[in-house]
Amino acid sequence: MKKIDKLVVCGVGLIGGSVALALRKAGLVNRIVGVGRRPEPLAVARQLGVIDEVSTDWAEALDGAEFVLLAMPVGQMDVVAAAMAPHLSPETIVTDAGSTKRDVIEAIYRHLGPNLANVVPAHPIAGAEKSGPTAARADLYQGRKVVITPLPENSPAAIARVREVWAVCGALLHEMSPQxxxxxxxxxxxxxxxxxxxxxxxxxxxxxxxxxxxxxxxxxxxxxxxxxxxxxxxxxxxxxxxxxxxxxxxxxxxxxxxxxxxxxxxDGPTLEKVFDEASRARNEWADKAFPATPSGE
Amino acid sequence: MKKIDKLVVCGVGLIGGSVALALRKAGLVNRIVGVGRRPEPLAVARQLGVIDEVSTDWAEALDGAEFVLLAMPVGQMDVVAAAMAPHLSPETIVTDAGSTKRDVIEAIYRHLGPNLANVVPAHPIAGAEKSGPTAARADLYQGRKVVITPLPENSPAAIARVREVWAVCGALLHEMSPQxxxxxxxxxxxxxxxxxxxxxxxxxxxxxxxxxxxxxxxxxxxxxxxxxxxxxxxxxxxxxxxxxxxxxxxxxxxxxxxxxxxxxxxDGPTLEKVFDEASRARNEWADKAFPATPSGE
The missing domain is CATH 1.10.3660.10 (6-phosphogluconate dehydrogenase C-terminal like domain)
Known part of the structure; x- marks a missing residue:
């Protein structure tokens, strides 16, 4: 993969921080700029070496940015897309890590119309019971699925670049419609x-x-x-x-x-039938999805 | 604790098998007899050293038995109590490991009237996602709660004996009404x-x-x-x-x-309030109940 000169991560918690750490560990990024609402997590992320710099200004953050990862809660997508819009170069590739896709895509269409070729929605499937930059780890996405839900307007090059970044993180790539x-x-x-x-x-x-x-x-x-x-x-x-x-x-x-x-x-017999079907389905799935130990322990 | 000369375990799966292993490890039992509906788990339990002998006959099993643990699914309690009744000596202490108590106690009253002084209902709180004698372990009850729901007819000596057995298994004893x-x-x-x-x-x-x-x-x-x-x-x-x-x-x-x-x-604000209250309550509980790792991982 071609090295990213300037990576911008909005939301430097578990999800965004782990991408930053994985790319840095792979030696595939020169400079990581963190953006966020609150100064504390950004300061922690910088102390931990998750990011190199903190930016409080989108104009500055997006200046020369090659790749932007939006990893804040999805409820902020509208405000963030609106704030980015005036400063976003047509060359910058943008992706997100939101757990929902239709609402994220609506915000993209609302605010980032001129950039649709390069804004590729995605969702990494990684457990998020812990949160914040201290929970971030370079191997979070190793063997995990990332679902890309490309827009009809996305350029093949932008989709390929986003796939490449997630592949470097160790993720397995899937595509689906947002619906x-x-x-x-x-x-x-x-x-x-x-x-x-x-x-x-x-x-x-x-x-x-x-x-x-x-x-x-x-x-x-x-x-x-x-x-x-x-x-x-x-x-x-x-x-x-x-x-x-x-x-x-x-x-x-x-x-x-x-x-x-x-x-x-x-009705014991029917309850037992339900429990039996559920138990088989659950354990077959877990043994396949988490093969390390029986029944996904 | 005074050594048990002859222990009878009905149901030699995870729950019954783990008691057998714990008592044997503590050197507090001479002879363990397994009873059950199906020959396979009993044969496996004998091969694994969980029990010493298999008995298919309650008259034989209860002959000279000092302590009986009923650890089969609670739905069998009625049939098992009825089968034991004619052969149960007034000296034998009986306890069970059923996850429900009112139905177990109803079966006890139905069939074991003459033995009520010595039949002490109990419920060990141990995860049971795995089952069968191969899942049994001597340390299953270490630090786990056992709830005893004594009958008004129970003798203090019988209650003390049952508590003693669970304490040897490493369990923490609690008492409650069956209701x-x-x-x-x-x-x-x-x-x-x-x-x-x-x-x-x-x-x-x-x-x-x-x-x-x-x-x-x-x-x-x-x-x-x-x-x-x-x-x-x-x-x-x-x-x-x-x-x-x-x-x-x-x-x-x-x-x-x-x-x-x-x-x-x-209604985002109310949903967030609910999630926040739940998240705090859950993590506070887990950190206390499973202190080894944050949030009970």
Whole structure:
């Protein structure tokens, strides 16, 4: 890959910081400029060597920038795209790391019309229960999927450049339409997060919350791990993808209504059939997706 | 602790097998007899040294037995108690490891009336995503809670003996009423299992299940880990504790209905507040309950 002379990373947390570290480790970037809303994470990222410089001004940051990675929560996409627009050179390649794609693409069309050839939306699939620049690691994307949802206006060269950057990070590249992306991730990521946040919230508000939590064990720990995720990031994802997410939630509510009817009827054989199918599907998937240990432990 | 001369374990899987291994490792048992429905796990348990002998006959197994641990799925409790009853000496101490307590206690009252002084219900809180005798380990209960739900008829000596056995396994002992036990575990264990089974089942039945699973990542892996659990064991738990479980499910369905309304309204601030409260509660709990690593990883 041709070295990037100036890389701009907006949002220097786990996601953006890990790309910066991976490119630096590969020796494929000369200079990394961090941009963000708050000075603290930027200062930490500089101390840790994740970025070389902090910029508070898009005109300065984008001046001579070859590659821009937008890795802030998706709710900021509109404001960031609007701020970048007046200063963005037609040569600069831009990609993002947002967990939703339709809303990000709407913001791109709203503000970056003259640059559409070079703005390539993408979504790296990497666990984000920890956040901030201290959580960033050069190997975060090793073997992880990155889904690119190219725009019809994207130039083949820009798509190739974005693929190249993610490949250097160790990622496996996939392409999808933004609509399909948002439906798939509503089902396998956004809904589980909402369900886990909801369960913990409901229990935490009870008078006997302390007693309940004191008897929760490793099953509860694993089930609720995603409820420890970044609240603002997940607010933005849930709001941005709310139509697909509500469709998934409704399908799930139907399943729960059916399970409730089975419980009410004391229908052991059907419950066992459901649990058996789920257990097989889950363990077959986990053994394939996380082959290191049985059942993806 | 006074050595047990003859220990009988009914159900030689993860739960029963781990007690056997812990007592043997501590040198506190002379002879361990395994009882069960199916010959294969018993043969495996004998090969692995989890038990010394296999018995297919309760008269023989209970002859001279000092201590009996019932560690089969709770749905078998009624049949097992009925089969034991004619052969159970008034001196033998009996305990169980069932994840539900009211149904187990009903079976005890139905069949073991003359032995109530010595039949002490209990529930070890140990993850059971893996099952079978090969999963058994001497240290499974180290630092884990065991909840004893004594009967009013239990003798103090029998309760003390059961506590002693679990303490040798490394467990931390707690006492609760059976009613309270079943409510607490419906909330923090049975409901999460049902929710995870339901999510995987609903996705696995879709035409595009393979695509969906192919994009599921570590968040989904953790959220669904409990859906890899033993289907029959969980069928029994859900049927036995269905009244408490339905009450918990209904509370959760109300929470989800509210979250759905927030999504429909696009109410980001309230969603963020919910996620923030959940995230704090979850991480505070996990850091305390699993102090080895931040947020209970």
């Amino acid at each position: 399909e992306h948002d439906r798939v991730f509503a089902a396998v990521s956004h809904l589980p997060h909402l369900l886990a946040f909801g369960l913990v919230h409901e229990l935490a508000e009870r008078a006997n919350a302390e007693q309940l939590f004191s008897y929760a064990a490793s099953g509860f720990r694993d089930f609720t791990r995603v409820a420890g995720s970044h609240p603002e990031m997940w607010r933005d994802i849930c709001v941005a993808n709310r139509h697909s997410l509500m469709a998934e939630l409704d399908a799930y509510l139907s399943e729960l209504a059916w399970l409730r009817a089975l419980l009410l009827a004391g | 309270e036990h079943d409510r607490v575990f419906a909330a923090v264990s049975h409901l999460p299992h049902l929710l995870a089974f339901g999510l995987v089942h609903e996705l696995a039945e879709r035409a595009n299940a393979e695509q969906l699973f192919s994009y599921a990542a570590s968040g989904f892996r953790d959220f669904t880990r409990v859906a890899g659990s033993h289907p029959e064991m969980w069928r029994d738990i859900c049927v036995a504790n269905r009244h408490s479980l339905m009450a918990e499910l209904d509370a959760y369905l109300s929470e989800l209905a509210w979250l759905r309304a927030l999504l429909l309204a696009g």
